[in-house]
Amino acid sequence: MNWFRIRAVIRKDLKEVAGMKMVVLPMVVVPLLLCIIMPAAISITVFTYGIKFISNVEMMEQIIPLYDIPEVFSTIPLQIQYIFLNYTFLPLFMVIPVMISSIVTANSIVGEKERHTLETLLYTPITHKEFITSKLLGAFLPGFVLTVTGFLFYFVVVNGISYYYINDLMVRSPMWLVGIFVAAPALSLLGLTITLLVSLRAKTYLEAQQMSAMVVVPLVLLIVLQISGVITFHTGYALLFSLAVLLIDWCAMSRLLPRFKRENIL
Amino acid sequence: MAIIESQGLSKTYVNGVTALRQVDLRVEAGEVFGLLGPNGAGKTTAVRILNGTLQPTSGSYRVLGESNGSTAIRQRTATLSEQAAMYSHLSVQENLLFFSDMYSIDRGTALGRIQYYLKRMELWDRRDDKVATLSTGQKKRIQIARTLLHEPELIFLDEPTSGLDPDAADKVNTLIRTLAEEQHTAIFLCTHNLPMAEKICDSFGFLSRGELIKHGSKAEIVESIQREKQVEIVTNSGQFTYPIKADQEINTHIQSLISSGHIITGVRIPQPSLEDAYFHYIERSQHELV
Numbered sequence: 001m002n003w004f005r006i007r008a009v010i011r012k013d014l015k016e017v018a019g020m021k022m023v024v025l026p027m028v029v030v031p032l033l034l035c036i037i038m039p040a041a042i043s044i045t046v047f048t049y050g051i052k053f054i055s056n057v058e059m060m061e062q063i064i065p066l067y068d069i070p071e072v073f074s075t076i077p078l079q080i081q082y083i084f085l086n087y088t089f090l091p092l093f094m095v096i097p098v099m100i101s102s103i104v105t106a107n108s109i110v111g112e113k114e115r116h117t118l119e120t121l122l123y124t125p126i127t128h129k130e131f132i133t134s135k136l137l138g139a140f141l142p143g144f145v146l147t148v149t150g151f152l153f154y155f156v157v158v159n160g161i162s163y164y165y166i167n168d169l170m171v172r173s174p175m176w177l178v179g180i181f182v183a184a185p186a187l188s189l190l191g192l193t194i195t196l197l198v199s200l201r202a203k204t205y206l207e208a209q210q211m212s213a214m215v216v217v218p219l220v221l222l223i224v225l226q227i228s229g230v231i232t233f234h235t236g237y238a239l240l241f242s243l244a245v246l247l248i249d250w251c252a253m254s255r256l257l258p259r260f261k262r263e264n265i266l
Numbered sequence: 267m268a269i270i271e272s273q274g275l276s277k278t279y280v281n282g283v284t285a286l287r288q289v290d291l292r293v294e295a296g297e298v299f300g301l302l303g304p305n306g307a308g309k310t311t312a313v314r315i316l317n318g319t320l321q322p323t324s325g326s327y328r329v330l331g332e333s334n335g336s337t338a339i340r341q342r343t344a345t346l347s348e349q350a351a352m353y354s355h356l357s358v359q360e361n362l363l364f365f366s367d368m369y370s371i372d373r374g375t376a377l378g379r380i381q382y383y384l385k386r387m388e389l390w391d392r393r394d395d396k397v398a399t400l401s402t403g404q405k406k407r408i409q410i411a412r413t414l415l416h417e418p419e420l421i422f423l424d425e426p427t428s429g430l431d432p433d434a435a436d437k438v439n440t441l442i443r444t445l446a447e448e449q450h451t452a453i454f455l456c457t458h459n460l461p462m463a464e465k466i467c468d469s470f471g472f473l474s475r476g477e478l479i480k481h482g483s484k485a486e487i488v489e490s491i492q493r494e495k496q497v498e499i500v501t502n503s504g505q506f507t508y509p510i511k512a513d514q515e516i517n518t519h520i521q522s523l524i525s526s527g528h529i530i531t532g533v534r535i536p537q538p539s540l541e542d543a544y545f546h547y548i549e550r551s552q553h554e555l556v
Contacts, residue, residue, distance in 0.1 A: 008367035012353065012360075019355035019396075120350040120412075122319055124368035125341040263280070263320050 001130050009134035013108045014142065023107050027146065031096050035150035039085060039158045047165040051077045063229040072168055085158055086173040087233045091222045093179065096150055097188035098215050100143035105195035106208035108135050113265065114204050122262055132260060136192060143188045151180050178238045186245035191215050193252045200264055269295045269420055269452050270316060274325035277311050285311035287476040288325070298446065298453040300467035302460065302544060308476040309456035310347065313422045316454070317345050330419055341369065344413035348425035354398035358389065358408055361397055362415060369416035376415070383411035403434035410438065414445060420452045427462060439466055460541050472544060474551040487543045499523060500532035
């Protein structure tokens with residue numbers, strides 16, 4: 001494989017994406033909301049006004065014993081806030097890598113097909129392996145980098161606010177490490193795989209993006225089940241979940257990639 | 267020496283459409299070859315197979331001595347097609363640098379060639395502008411610069427002037443022919459634009475419904491039409507066309523027209539053109555199919 005060509009395609013894809021408002025906008029707005037605006041608003045509101053604004057507090061109180069909460073958070077408002085900022089935000093966070101990898105893949109394959117640049121690219125000496133590798137890496141890397149960067153912002157904002165109010169750090173569950181470094185890449189790959197599958201049929205970038213947006217549905221379901229107390233997240237479960245997603249990724253990729261030939265995508 | 271040779275080349279797509287049927291083709295080095303045929307004849311499929319982008323269903327081919335589907339074919343050739351576009355959100359120079367990278371051209375050489383070709387195409391001043399801001403004709407010239415960057419030995423042109431106005435099309439044709447001659451690059455042109463092909467090409471192939479129905483130089487193809495000789499006599503009251511077996515019959519027809527009160531203003535014995543040959547073979551192949 002010619003890595004010089006692979007790097008060139010990745011660089012070109014990212015440069016192109018950076019110039020498209022339609023593509024960049026959700027990639028900026030969603031992480032901004034999830035990593036800074038929402039957690040900051042929740043933290044400040046709870047520290048200032050308590051949990052008066054939360055409906056169904058009784059239901060939240062029932063799920064408190066299901067989680068490992070550091071003893072320092074002894075009051076119910078702090079415990080609910082801890083659960084919310086650590087356990088509920090994590091699956092929400094996973095939307096970022098899935099969404100970004102889907103958007104970039106949809107743009108770099110179906111978008112290129114739609115704009116007739118894919119044909120020009122496939123007429124160059126790029127091999128099938130180089131093409132697939134560059135498109136996969138080009139979609140995976142920005143999702144991963146933005147997830148890690150988003151987490152760093154989240155960590156600083158949430159812990160900065162909690163340190164200001166209670167002299168302690170609110171985001172400190174080891175589950176975040178599993179989430180960011182294992183679950184996020186696994187889900188990012190899932191988003192990629194589904195978008196690749198969609199790319200074989202979709203005619204336009206918007207069609208591909210809309211079809212692959214379905215990937216976030218299971219994540220939303222996870223959040224609902226977790227808030228309602230049906231399932232409880234722990235580091236071990238998060239690791240098992242990530243490994244299961246990786247297995248699905250591997251099975252799906254090994255079946256999909258042989259179908260992903262020049263003839264089928266041109 | 268042949269630069270393109272194919273035997274029994276056929277292509278049926280997964281949806282069941284057969285685009286090429288048993289195509290045997292030979293294009294000699296130094297030739298500008300024109301593959302002519304109506305829309306849907308299989309020209310683009312032929313290009314995509316010969317440039318190694320698609321695999322044939324059956325048959326074999328060699329391009330510049332490289333066999334079926336070799337990446338080396340795409341390294342040594344270039345393809346400019348009707349629809350293939352450049353990246354509109356990138357600048358002219360960014361586009362050309364990207365394609366230089368695809369052909370593994372080192373940055374210094376690439377920058378030199380980009381400057382040379384953009385100056386030739388009169389687009390050097392637009393190098394930092396996004397491709398989206400260029401006119402159709404300018405985009406086509408950038409595409410030509412892109413195809414020449416890695417100094418290919420063979421260029422596949424698939425409807426290169428489609429969408430251009432006659433003046434821009436003429437400039438592109440002249441540019442292609444000139445650059446091909448300067449760089450000794452062979453050209454494989456696919457088109458349904460007969461006047462353009464006649465102006466650029468040395469030899470021709472007619473493709474109809476995936477079959478190569480005629481192949482040869484213009485003289486060979488035109489001679490091959492076994493058409494009845496005709497005379498066209500133009501009079502003050504219109505034009506009369508008569509089939510003739512010998513030249514003496516022309517006088518007989520002229521005298522007959524004069525005696526019936528016509529004033530002769532011109533006499534012509536039409537020679538079949540490449541266009542006549544094209545329609546002759548294409549229509550015959552379509553009748554045979556019916």
